Amino acid sequence: MANMRVLLVDDDADLCTMQAEYLATEGFDADAVFDGEAGVHAALTGSYAAVVLDVMMPRLGGIDALRQIRAQSQVPVIMLTAKGDGIDRIVGLELGADDYIPKPCMPRELVARLRAILRRTQGSDSHTPQHAGPLSLFPEYRRAEWNGVPLELTNSEFQLLEILVSAGGRVLTKNELCERGLGRPHTRYDRSVDVHMSNLRQKLGNYPDGRSPIQTVRGVGYRLAND
Template structure:
């Protein structure tokens, strides 16, 4: 049973979502402010965090920044509907996914299951190595030139999809389906933001380029090393 931490200052909504998640087989821990939510997230007994962005006192974005300083656990944000700025900032800080509030509980369950499924090591898939980049799917480990890369589960999956299609363009729609676990919505920039984060963490090729290239109007391509 996966244990999920739900952090939201709306007590009634938090309890309602908690009851729904419990009925769907999750072990749920509730907190109503970021000050108590961060220690609970980092206590070592939580598999994923659902984090509201707009909270009094310490904001959800500040809490996310603290969590990412110590952990790569899956984090799903709840954002105000239409608040693209907070949504993009949250993704830039390392959130794996987001849902606008008010959210459909069934959609929350689906997104949680997807992000948790993506974070579990799989015995399928041998080590994948292209130039200085190495992925070990069975251990969920990534390296660049022998140095460990601190990738979130979403970043790891994006890199794996791109590397398995080296030299070929992968559309944003396909990346969203295969790496984020859901269709790409209209005006959704989450794939672009995750790719931007991934580029910052990867090294450059000998010619100074990023190994992940944008193919305008089509998607992204992991280029072959020469």
């Protein structure tokens, strides 16, 4: 995981400097830009393994920057949100953010989240396609298809879908999905898994009888239904 290039997008130059210095001690090369427009341009160059994007910035805010990035790229994105601002977190996840961290955040937590995302997106050594009815996953290429039609999934969405397929219809708790899919424990008010599952339902097709392949098991978690 050493020497991975990370893009920091935040108008707080001092914070970026501190984060970049800490990331360097952990084996990352970090570049910083200080507004959303520059962040979008840099993120779309394909030079970075991950992007850390602040929500609150002048000119072009983080949410709009994320929207523009996702229109052209699936590079992993971690959003930095104001502590307690659940709306920004949910909107960011709905638009395709892979994870979020409330500010102020500890540099150690940022490193842990980055490593978790990069393990998921670059650590798969499986070459065997997985199939569940009309759904096909190709882990080696991080690609998914529904009835042969490619799906535009974020890295976190792909990871969660892969976990559901591997479970073979078994119900997975939110904590299992959060730990294995997002690389962190599930907390009481964390809606990340729910938002990702909602996004997946919208992107996947339905079975002929109208059912979604992703079923909610109330009070427990989610399962992938058989067609």
